[in-house]
Amino acid sequence: MGEKTEKLLSILKLQPVVPVLIVDDAKTAVPLARALVAGGLKAIEITMRTPAALEAVRAVAAEVEGAEVGAGTILNVAHWAAAVEAGSKFIVSPGTTQELLDAAADSDVPLLPGAATASEVMALREEGYQVLKFFPAEQAGGAAYLKALSSPLAGTLFCPTGSISLKNANDYLSLPNVVCVGGSWVAPKELVAAGDWAGITKLAAEAAALKA
Secondary structure (H helix, E strand, O other): OHHHHHHHHHHHOOOOEEEEEOOOOHHHHHHHHHHHHHOOOOEEEEEOOOOOHHHHHHHHHHHOOOOEEEEEOOOOHHHHHHHHHHOOOOEEOOOOOHHHHHHHHOOOOOEEOEEOOHHHHHHHHHOOOOEEEEOOOOOOOHHHHHHHHOOOOOOOEEEEEOOOOOOOHHHHHOOOOEOOEEEOOOOOHHHHHHOOHHHHHHHHHHHHOOOO
């Protein structure tokens, strides 16, 4: 587990914000990822919420130099296998099941498992996990809740995701138990639809300049 934890941290520490992308058209994935990388956001999560997602992961993994692409919203073993086959460097889940933990144990690809309560964090710590996704961040109690966990659950690091924006990102990034945040604001649907890659690079640069 230690090696996989280090592998995951090496990706998450590339930047303060990991873009969380819902890709509707796989043709946009490569220019979108290139725009994000150009702005300083190399670690990219593509969520498995659309039919285009796997093709998008495959294209970014193969064609975008400097990108570390991962797959999010992984809910079961079938999702896991397909995402890894497509080239995902890391896997993100909104919560955790024993099925996913078993798949992760049998894979070299690191898992960022989701947790929203102290009990869920403790259960994952018992499985050897030191880096977790805190989701849904704002709805589950926000930065104040995560700060309250920092002392009793010292040693666990989080990537909060869920209703995080440029406006509140620093509330999380200032916490000692936060390694980075996940956010979709760096790739607004309207800019993607318009092919405004320069606009996305600008938003990515703003996010990359936040203090992690």
